[in-house]
Amino acid sequence: MNGPHDRDAGFMRLALEEARSGARSGEVPVGAVIVYDGELIARAHNAPIGANDPTAHAEMLVLREAGQIVGAPRLPRATLYVTLEPCLMCLGAMIHARVEQLVFGAADPKLGATGHIESLPLGPEGLNHRLQIVRGVLAEEAGALLTEFFQARR
Numbered sequence: 001m002n003g004p005h006d007r008d009a010g011f012m013r014l015a016l017e018e019a020r021s022g023a024r025s026g027e028v029p030v031g032a033v034i035v036y037d038g039e040l041i042a043r044a045h046n047a048p049i050g051a052n053d054p055t056a057h058a059e060m061l062v063l064r065e066a067g068q069i070v071g072a073p074r075l076p077r078a079t080l081y082v083t084l085e086p087c088l089m090c091l092g093a094m095i096h097a098r099v100e101q102l103v104f105g106a107a108d109p110k111l112g113a114t115g116h117i118e119s120l121p122l123g124p125e126g127l128n129h130r131l132q133i134v135r136g137v138l139a140e141e142a143g144a145l146l147t148e149f150f151q152a153r154r
Helices: 004-024 058-070 088-096 114-119 139-153
Strands: 031-036 039-045 078-084 101-106 132-134
Touching (some): 004 031, 031 058, 058 078, 058 088, 078 139, 088 114, 101 139
Antiparallel strands (some): 031 039
């Protein structure tokens, strides 16, 4: 029987493929995919080095691509899968895009910002949107990919 965990693991495997593709290009191996209305519509990997763009994180690139495909700046029925816990910039973009759900693999104790976002209030004096967050899907595999990448660079 295929449940939500199986579905999440399947899409996270696609994000891991993207991360590996980025690593082959010399980028930090972070990959992301967006599922909209149950269908995969966009995939990307980190590209700040190749693009000379500090905002070219996998999440930002996949959000841009998904917006173009959907033809709208809002993605209310989207789930974004990413191999590493997003930073504050990427989470802000997800909130602006009204992404419904975030699923990530490895936690990022230095720059991961999901705990910070969840602590902000909703309403007139807080956020106007809160996305659902699922943590730790294929976290060991995602973490190992990052560890191997940085060990090879030392």
